[in-house]
Amino acid sequence: MIEMPGVVADVVRSVGLSTAMKAAGVVTGLIPIPQPVLLVGPGASARLGEAVAGFRHRRVMVVTDAAVAVRGLAKPFLRALARGGTEHVLFDAVTADAPIPVIERGVALFRKRACDAIVAIGGGSPMDAAKVIAYAAANGKSPAALAGYFKGLRSPCPIYAVPTTAGTGSEVTVAAVISDPERGKKLVVADTRLVPAMAALDPELHAGLPPDVTAATGMDALTHAVEAFLGQWASEATDRLALAATGLVFAHLRTAQRSPRSLAAREHMALAATWAGLAFTRANVGYVHALAHQVGARYHVPHGLANAILLPHVLRALGPAVSKRLAILAVRAGAAAEGERPATAARRFIEAVEALNRDLAIPTAMPGLREEDIPALAKAACHEADTSYPVPKYLSPAECEAILRHVLPARAGPARKRRTAAASHREARPATRRRPGAGSGR
Ligand SMILES: NC(=O)c1ccc[n+]([C@@H]2O[C@H](COP(=O)([O-])OP(=O)(O)OC[C@H]3O[C@@H](n4cnc5c(N)ncnc54)[C@H](O)[C@@H]3O)[C@@H](O)[C@H]2O)c1
Numbered sequence: 001m002i003e004m005p006g007v008v009a010d011v012v013r014s015v016g017l018s019t020a021m022k023a024a025g026v027v028t029g030l031i032p033i034p035q036p037v038l039l040v041g042p043g044a045s046a047r048l049g050e051a052v053a054g055f056r057h058r059r060v061m062v063v064t065d066a067a068v069a070v071r072g073l074a075k076p077f078l079r080a081l082a083r084g085g086t087e088h089v090l091f092d093a094v095t096a097d098a099p100i101p102v103i104e105r106g107v108a109l110f111r112k113r114a115c116d117a118i119v120a121i122g123g124g125s126p127m128d129a130a131k132v133i134a135y136a137a138a139n140g141k142s143p144a145a146l147a148g149y150f151k152g153l154r155s156p157c158p159i160y161a162v163p164t165t166a167g168t169g170s171e172v173t174v175a176a177v178i179s180d181p182e183r184g185k186k187l188v189v190a191d192t193r194l195v196p197a198m199a200a201l202d203p204e205l206h207a208g209l210p211p212d213v214t215a216a217t218g219m220d221a222l223t224h225a226v227e228a229f230l231g232q233w234a235s236e237a238t239d240r241l242a243l244a245a246t247g248l249v250f251a252h253l254r255t256a257q258r259s260p261r262s263l264a265a266r267e268h269m270a271l272a273a274t275w276a277g278l279a280f281t282r283a284n285v286g287y288v289h290a291l292a293h294q295v296g297a298r299y300h301v302p303h304g305l306a307n308a309i310l311l312p313h314v315l316r317a318l319g320p321a322v323s324k325r326l327a328i329l330a331v332r333a334g335a336a337a338e339g340e341r342p343a344t345a346a347r348r349f350i351e352a353v354e355a356l357n358r359d360l361a362i363p364t365a366m367p368g369l370r371e372e373d374i375p376a377l378a379k380a381a382c383h384e385a386d387t388s389y390p391v392p393k394y395l396s397p398a399e400c401e402a403i404l405r406h407v408l409p410a411r412a413g414p415a416r417k418r419r420t421a422a423a424s425h426r427e428a429r430p431a432t433r434r435r436p437g438a439g440s441g442r
């Protein structure tokens with residue numbers, strides 16, 4: 001067999017994958033995705049409790065984590081549910097990234113207590129755990145066997161969500177991200193029937209979010225919006241949502257962190273996360289998530305934090321292929337004026353993301369990242385992106401390795417980082433492979 005030279009192989013791979021992704025985009029663009037009824041504003045979680053009680057479920061399982069439960073964030077919902085005469089079972093054992101063994105315990109409790117509906121109250125971890133508990137219980141399958149698209153035959157019981165972080169958008173998405181601690185991997189379970197029937201965006205529940213969680217989860221929302229906007233599956237509808245979310249994050253995330261009890265800022269951030277969720281559940285994500293999933297699984301870096309650190313570096317690595325689209329985001333972020341040269345506006349957008357990270361006290365280095373792990377992490381990220389995401393331009397494993405080296409702890413000192421990041425990205429870029437048609441600015 002003749003081996004193709006590296007560059008040719010890369011081009012063949014990039015063209016082939018691009019065509020396959022476009023075809024998949026046509027298909028997924030046609031699949032109906034339900035949208036939850038949204039209750040928004042202070043007191044929304046109690047209103048959801050009243051509504052759920054009205055549906056006369058036999059027994060509702062409430063899925064949360066210990067910290068959320070201790071803070072009493074489930075109380076308004078539970079009181080309203082009890083007033084309406086509906087019983088509940090509390091499962092507050094979820095831990096970060098919804099590990100499979102925890103989900104299995106949840107499934108056992110769901111079955112034992114003959115529950116017929118699930119309410120998630122918490123961040124992405126409890127919301128995703130709840131989705132998979134419902135799905136696994138309905139299908140008699142292990143959580144790992146449900147990883148992938150539409151792996152369960154039967155529909156889950158009704159799912160309701162009360163997000164207590166403003167980031168993942170899981171309250172409106174088809175996905176649940178779970179983790180396999182034994183293999184050090186994150187798995188995505190996706191099915192349109194995992195979209196909650198109703199969700200409550202209640203800013204009062206967000207007022208006690210610690211500054212670091214506010215920052216990381218808010219940057220997760222921004223990353224969803226940006227990656228949905230740049231990918232090949234973006235449409236007019238997802239663009240509107242992604243742009244709205246981007247504007248809201250730049251306008252309100254700093255305030256949400258500095259004045260945590262500002263309900264206006266909290267509500268705007270909750271909406272940003274939801275709009276971004278609606279955008280990416282259709283248009284999907286890209287290399288930032290592909291890389292963040294690897295470092296999240298390996299070093300337990302919080303998901304939003306990993307995204308925040310990687311976002312500017314991935315945008316630089318994508319280069320001119322995304323300039324026109326970044327220029328549009330820059331205007332919405334208030335970082336550039338309309339009509340500015342795309343390359344200049346794109347640079348301003350990336351700098352605005354870095355400035356936002358700095359103001360939010362997000363570090364420039366990836367906690368725990370080790371040089372010797374980089375090749376395997378980059379390879380796994382490329383595999384995830386190649387097989388799952390409609391990225392605007394394909395990056396080689398070498399380019400992904402370069403991105404990770406930019407955030408190596410020893411290398412990424414804050415001040416030095418700022419001065420040299422753009423220049424060193426230019427150095428790392430020569431092996432670039434452009435997808436035909438990329439850079440047309442779609
Ligand atoms: N399903 C999706 O579409 C989707 C999208 C993006 C990310 N995710 C996944 O979601 C998970 C991350 O979710 P997350 O970022 O929301 O974090 P999380 O749910 O793990 O919560 C982070 C921390 O914040 C605490 N917390 C939550 N709400 C609080 C509140 N109101 N006040 C005080 N503390 C609070 C939690 O107890 C926890 O310690 C990851 O596994 C990620 O992969 C899923």
Ligand SMILES: [Fe+2]
Binds near residue numbers: 220
């Ligand atoms: Fe995310």
